[in-house]
Structures are given as C-alpha cells and as structure tokens.
Amino acid sequence: MPFDIPTHLDFDVEFEDTKVSDKKYVINGNTGEYLGIVGNGFTCASHGDFYRGVMDTLTENLEPSDTMNAKYKWRTARNGAWTMLDITLPDMQVEISTDKHSTTIGNRIISLHGIDGSCSNQVFFGQIDFFCTNGMIRGEYDKVRKKNTANFSLESFIYELNRSRRDFYEETAKMQVWAETDLKYVNVQSLLEDMISSRRKAEKMYQLYCHEASQRGHNKWALYSAFTNYASYADERNGFNLRNTGHDTQAISMFTREQEVSKWVSDDRFTQLEAA
Numbered sequence: 001m002p003f004d005i006p007t008h009l010d011f012d013v014e015f016e017d018t019k020v021s022d023k024k025y026v027i028n029g030n031t032g033e034y035l036g037i038v039g040n041g042f043t044c045a046s047h048g049d050f051y052r053g054v055m056d057t058l059t060e061n062l063e064p065s066d067t068m069n070a071k072y073k074w075r076t077a078r079n080g081a082w083t084m085l086d087i088t089l090p091d092m093q094v095e096i097s098t099d100k101h102s103t104t105i106g107n108r109i110i111s112l113h114g115i116d117g118s119c120s121n122q123v124f125f126g127q128i129d130f131f132c133t134n135g136m137i138r139g140e141y142d143k144v145r146k147k148n149t150a151n152f153s154l155e156s157f158i159y160e161l162n163r164s165r166r167d168f169y170e171e172t173a174k175m176q177v178w179a180e181t182d183l184k185y186v187n188v189q190s191l192l193e194d195m196i197s198s199r200r201k202a203e204k205m206y207q208l209y210c211h212e213a214s215q216r217g218h219n220k221w222a223l224y225s226a227f228t229n230y231a232s233y234a235d236e237r238n239g240f241n242l243r244n245t246g247h248d249t250q251a252i253s254m255f256t257r258e259q260e261v262s263k264w265v266s267d268d269r270f271t272q273l274e275a276a
Helices: 047-061 155-179 188-195 199-216 220-232 250-266
Strands: 013-017 023-028 034-039 071-077 082-097 102-114 121-129 134-137 144-146
Touching: 047 082, 047 102, 047 155, 071 250, 082 155, 082 250, 102 134, 102 155, 121 155, 134 220, 134 250, 155 220, 188 199, 199 220, 220 250
Parallel strands: none
Antiparallel strands: 013 023, 023 034, 071 082, 082 102, 102 121, 121 134, 121 144
C-alpha cells in the first residue's frame, strides 16, 4: 500500500503570540484553526515532515520484502494536534499455536507525534495478532523517545529499527512459550485482582480471559490476548467502553491502554507465571 500523509494532517504549523508574554498559539497553517497554547520556546516539525522522515528511514533500513505490503492506520486527537501512525508489516509473520488454536503474529511499528506539546516524538515496536487484530506493544524498553523539536534526529530510531527484526522473532518465540504454559489450575481471577487495582476492571478482565480461553485454551497466551483485546477495543465486544467526555481524546485513551497492558506483562506476577 503506498504511503501518503492524509491531507487534513499535512499542514504547516504556525504560531501566534498570546496576550501572555511567555505563551503562543499553535495554529493549523491550512485552516487557521487554533490548536493549542505552548511556551514561547516551543518548536516542532509538522506531522508531514515527521512521518515522511519515519517512512524514509523505514525504507532505507528494512528489506523491500518486509515493507512491500505494509498497511497504515492513522489515529488523531485534539483536533489533529496529536497523531498516531500504526504500521503493520504482514510480510514478517510467525505462527503461535496452542493445543486448540493457532494464529499468526505480524510485526508492527507505532509512531506518535504532537504539535501542541501533548506528546514528544515517540516510536514503539510491537506485534499484531491477525486472528482478532489485537495490537500489542512490547513495553517501555522498546520505546524511542525524543524531545519534540524542529531538529528532531532519527538516529535512535534507526538503531532500534535495525534491531527490531531480531527482537520481533525473539518476542514471538516467548509468546509461543506462553501458548504452551497451561493455566488450567491457576486461579487467574485472584491473579487479576492482585494485578489490577480496580476490582470492577479485574472482574471484567477475568470474563474476557474466559472468552479468550474458550478459543485459545487456558494458557498464558489467552491471558495476554485478553489484555491486548482490552487495549484494542472499547465497545460491546469486550465491555470496556470508553466514557464519552465530549473531548477529542479517544485515540489517546486507547493508546494509554496499550501502555497499561505493557506494564501488566512486565509485572513479576505475570512474567513468573507458570503452570500449576
């Protein structure tokens, strides 16, 4: 799929002084819309310049066979001031199998960019489960984070990108071990109540685990799939609806869930989980 910046996101960023001496407005240069207020010292690249830089780096550092069938999904918030590009690389695949189910995991690259100070330039690496399209990010340790400036450097991104192929296959090998870790005699409900501070959320997560286990079997992979389902959907499919606050923040809230899942799978109670 050819890469194009959506027209409504490919605009120059302009600034205008406010009546407060150390603040300025952030403005969409195409529409004139005021998008936020930042400090006088704030600078940033436009969405278009940032993402074209990301894609140029991908093209230069990955094999053509890896990116040939890449798929791009855009999410936005804060009237277009916050953006997320979710890239799926379906040509990099590994099968994960349990005793009753198999699915294919593909490589995934997630890039965030904000022009109103709402986030710094960030790139995450992860996987996507093609069985149910649950997204998965690997964790904070795989995040490339840079200060949001006009002189943004992709050097760290290039390093992580070159490492990402090895990490992807190492991570999927670990997931196969999860698929083979039987939890039939583990009290998963109590485990979730210990790990998740909200009792109501823990109860709903247990129900989601039971659903995943009915398809994938009672194993650690099914528990992880319940987590990633929570981070991928917010409707009647899993019962984890988002509250309608009247603000343009749903995309940010969903990505926050992915970071929450990343913390859960880094928790000792999950990492040390073994078959009983």
